[in-house]
Amino acid sequence: MFIPDLSGRSGPKFIALADSFAEAIESNEIKANTKLPPQRILSYRLGVTVGTITRAYQELERRGLIEPKVGSGTYVKDRQAEQDTFYHPITNREGIDLAICRPLLLSQQQHLSAILQDLSDEPTAQKAVLDYYSAEGLKGHNHTLQQWLTKRLQCDIDNRRLIWTYGGQHSLAIIVHALTRPKETILVEGLCYAEFVHTCQQSERKLVPVQFDEMGIIPEDLELHCKRHKPRLLYLTPAVQNPTGIQTSDSRRLKIIEICRRHHVLIIEDDVLYCPPSHRKTPLVAIAPDITLYVGSFSKYFAGGLRVGYLIVPLSLRGEMQKALRANCMHISPLMIDLVCRWLTNGAMQHVDKEIALELNARHRLLNQYFPQHSNNVVPGFNSWIPLPEPLTGYRFSQRLQDKGVHVREAEMFTVGRYPPPAAIRISLTGPTSRNQLKTGLEIIRYEIDLRTED
Ligand SMILES: Cc1ncc(COP(=O)(O)O)c(C=O)c1O
Numbered sequence: 001m002f003i004p005d006l007s008g009r010s011g012p013k014f015i016a017l018a019d020s021f022a023e024a025i026e027s028n029e030i031k032a033n034t035k036l037p038p039q040r041i042l043s044y045r046l047g048v049t050v051g052t053i054t055r056a057y058q059e060l061e062r063r064g065l066i067e068p069k070v071g072s073g074t075y076v077k078d079r080q081a082e083q084d085t086f087y088h089p090i091t092n093r094e095g096i097d098l099a100i101c102r103p104l105l106l107s108q109q110q111h112l113s114a115i116l117q118d119l120s121d122e123p124t125a126q127k128a129v130l131d132y133y134s135a136e137g138l139k140g141h142n143h144t145l146q147q148w149l150t151k152r153l154q155c156d157i158d159n160r161r162l163i164w165t166y167g168g169q170h171s172l173a174i175i176v177h178a179l180t181r182p183k184e185t186i187l188v189e190g191l192c193y194a195e196f197v198h199t200c201q202q203s204e205r206k207l208v209p210v211q212f213d214e215m216g217i218i219p220e221d222l223e224l225h226c227k228r229h230k231p232r233l234l235y236l237t238p239a240v241q242n243p244t245g246i247q248t249s250d251s252r253r254l255k256i257i258e259i260c261r262r263h264h265v266l267i268i269e270d271d272v273l274y275c276p277p278s279h280r281k282t283p284l285v286a287i288a289p290d291i292t293l294y295v296g297s298f299s300k301y302f303a304g305g306l307r308v309g310y311l312i313v314p315l316s317l318r319g320e321m322q323k324a325l326r327a328n329c330m331h332i333s334p335l336m337i338d339l340v341c342r343w344l345t346n347g348a349m350q351h352v353d354k355e356i357a358l359e360l361n362a363r364h365r366l367l368n369q370y371f372p373q374h375s376n377n378v379v380p381g382f383n384s385w386i387p388l389p390e391p392l393t394g395y396r397f398s399q400r401l402q403d404k405g406v407h408v409r410e411a412e413m414f415t416v417g418r419y420p421p422p423a424a425i426r427i428s429l430t431g432p433t434s435r436n437q438l439k440t441g442l443e444i445i446r447y448e449i450d451l452r453t454e455d
Contacts, residue, residue, distance in 0.1 A: 001031050001037050003045055008362060013048055014055035021056070023434035025076055026064050034079035035078075036066060050207040063109060082110070095405030096428040096441035101382050103304050106355040111348040113337055126250065129338050135333040141334075144341040145310060148349075149296075155286035157312055163321055167309040168272035168297035173199050175233070175268055175293055178324035179317075180205055185229040189217055190419035193270065196235055197416060209416040210234075212241070216248030219255040226263035234265050238284060240273040243414045243426040244385045245378045257288045266317075267292045272309070273378040274300040276357050279379045290314050293321075298340055300382060302352055308332070308340045321424050363429040364439055370442040383429045386445070388423040389453045397448070398425055407445050408432075 004020035006013070024030045037045075039053040048055075057074055060066045068074045073414065119125055123420035146159050165171040170197075179187060182204040200207050208229055211221040216238060236256070238248035248256070260267055268291050269284045285294035289312075297309035313321050325331070343349045347384070364380045367373070371386055378385070388397055394410030401408055409428075411421040427445070433439040 003037070004171060008365075010157045010358065012104060014052050014059060014172040017046075017048075017052065017056035022063060022065055023436065025060075027434035027437045029434070029436065030076055032076050032080060034076045035072075036074045036076070038073065078295050095402075095407060096437055096444075097277060097407045097431040098429075098438075098441050098445075099409050100431045101300070101428040102430050103274075103300050104356050104359050104382075104430050105303065106352060106359060107348075108303050108352060111343055111352070112339075115342050115346075115348075118342065119338070123396050125338065127160055129333075129335040131334070133334045133337075141337050141341045144208065144344050148344045149312070151433060152280075152299070153283055153286055155282075155289075158315065160318060161289075161312050161315055163311040163313060163318075163325060164337050165309045165311055165325070166307040166329065166332055167304075168216075168270065168295050169195055169199075170307070170329075171295045171297070171309050171311045172196050172235075172268065172270070174321065174324045174328055175295075175311075176203060176205060177328070178320050179266065180232055185231040187222070187225055187229070187234040187265070188416055189236065189241065190416060190427070191241075191243055191411065191414040191421075192235070193237065193417050194413055196270075209419040211419075212246070214246055214375060216241075216246065216252040217256065219252070219259060220261050222256060223263075226265060228257060230263070231265055233268055234260060235268045235270065236284070237270045237273065239271050239275045239279075239281065240379045240381045240383075242273055243383060243409065243411070244269075244424075245381055245383055246375075247281065247377050247379050249377065250281070253287065255285060257284065257291070260291055261288070265291070266314075269293065270295045273298040274356065274360070274382050275379055276360065276381065277353070285312050290316070293317070298349075301356070302340075302343065306336055306340065308336050310397070344358040360429065363435060366435060366439050366442060367429060370446040383426050383428050386425050386427060388425065388449065390423070392449070392452055393423050394421060394425050397423075397452075400448060401425075401445060404444050404448065406441050408445070 001023055002398035004017055006016050006020060009019065036057070039050050039057065040296060043050045043053045057066065061068065065077060066074050067077050093244040096354065142159050142162050145162055146157055149157050165174065176186070176199055185206045185208050186200055187208050187210050189212050197207060208225050208231070210217045210225055212218060217236065238253060240247065267284055267288070271283060272295060285292040291314065294312040295309065298306055299309070356451060360382070361378070367384055388394065395412045398408050398410040409426045415421045429438060432441060
């Protein structure tokens with residue numbers, strides 16, 4: 001019989017209880033059609049009231065995870081059978097998936113159901129979201145995004161600089177197409193978000209890697225490549241580097257901006273990866289709004305399936321970027337933008353932001369048990385970078401882990417051109433659907449490293 005462990009969980013007891021069951025169900029620790037423990041027995045074993053157990057079971061029922069059967073008890077739903085008829089989300093691979101960087105789904109489903117209810121009561125809004133949309137966006141939506149960004153980024157953003165997109169990846173593809181031509185050079189960090197590399201390769205742009213250290217990209221190397229290649233764009237992830245988690249230091253930010261200004265290079269500031277509130281810094285777009293294209297997205301902060309993101313562009317590029325968006329997809333679905341704006345104004349987004357910070361904190365505490373983290377300039381985000389001791393290499397080690405049922409990404413997947421891959425792997429702490437699964441994955445990785453480096 002599954003008895004939840006409530007230690008380390010904060011908030012109301014019934015929610016902690018429901019969360020613990022939900023994790024076990026999501027990770028298949030409790031299988032479909034399993035009968036849940038009778039409420040009285042569970043209340044006795046956990047030392048909580050029967051009322052608390054009833055509320056927890058009601059919460060699980062509301063989340064669609066369990067169903068009561070009259071006269072027989074409460075059972076875990078067979079969601080696979082439900083999904084097979086209609087829905088096909090990314091299914092978990094066999095084993096433990098520490099490769100995919102997915103959003104942490106906490107109370108989002110609750111917010112979705114509430115907001116759809118609101119929308120169903122508002123005929124005017126329904127009409128608006130069913131119509132074509134101007135590339136400039138609906139006035140109220142842009143205003144909502146502007147207000148939220150002004151607070152979040154701590155700088156004034158002119159409404160006219162905002163462009164809605166279908167997420168970070170879409171923004172990146174539009175920028176590359178709008179501002180460069182085939183064969184032109186784009187500078188990138190030596191280890192780089194792989195889908196940006198694919199976008200550039202598919203459209204035959206040339207990528208040149210810039211060296212970086214624990215402070216960000218190295219100014220001397222940037223200067224050298226600016227002189228040599230005369231690029232129009234530099235692609236950076238200064239808040240949380242993908243894959244290493246390094247955060248570009250303040251002094252480096254200023255140096256990079258100074259060099260780019262001198263060489264007429266525009267900066268793509270990709271701020272899609274989740275950054276905990278305690279580590280958020282002034283973004284480049286606040287320091288150099290005239291040369292920075294800021295890429296934001298709600299994928300990691302709320303839900304990846306929404307496909308909603310936004311760009312903050314220099315005013316001088318507004319027309320060019322809007323034209324590129326129209327050529328690409330006409331406009332973003334106003335329905336999706338409407339949902340996001342409602343969550344931005346009704347407090348849901350802030351609520352989820354806090355929930356993510358708490359859950360991620362708990363997952364980092366687990367990580368620290370197996371891989372104590374030391375560096376100051378590394379952000380405790382969704383991903384963690386694990387350097388490997390000699391003689392291990394990222395590629396071989398990740399193959400080995402795969403044989404053990406653990407999926408990770410090796411450094412080689414992120415290298416650009418001839419940039420030398422360090423011996424390291426990237427693990428995503430949000431890939432596993434439960435903390436238990438994460439713990440097992442970390443245990444296996446630790447064991448496999450120690451096994452290969454003993455004596
Ligand atoms: C650095 C970076 N940029 C952009 C994206 C794409 O984000 P979205 O899901 O909003 O398209 C990702 C996705 O993982 C990412 O890691």
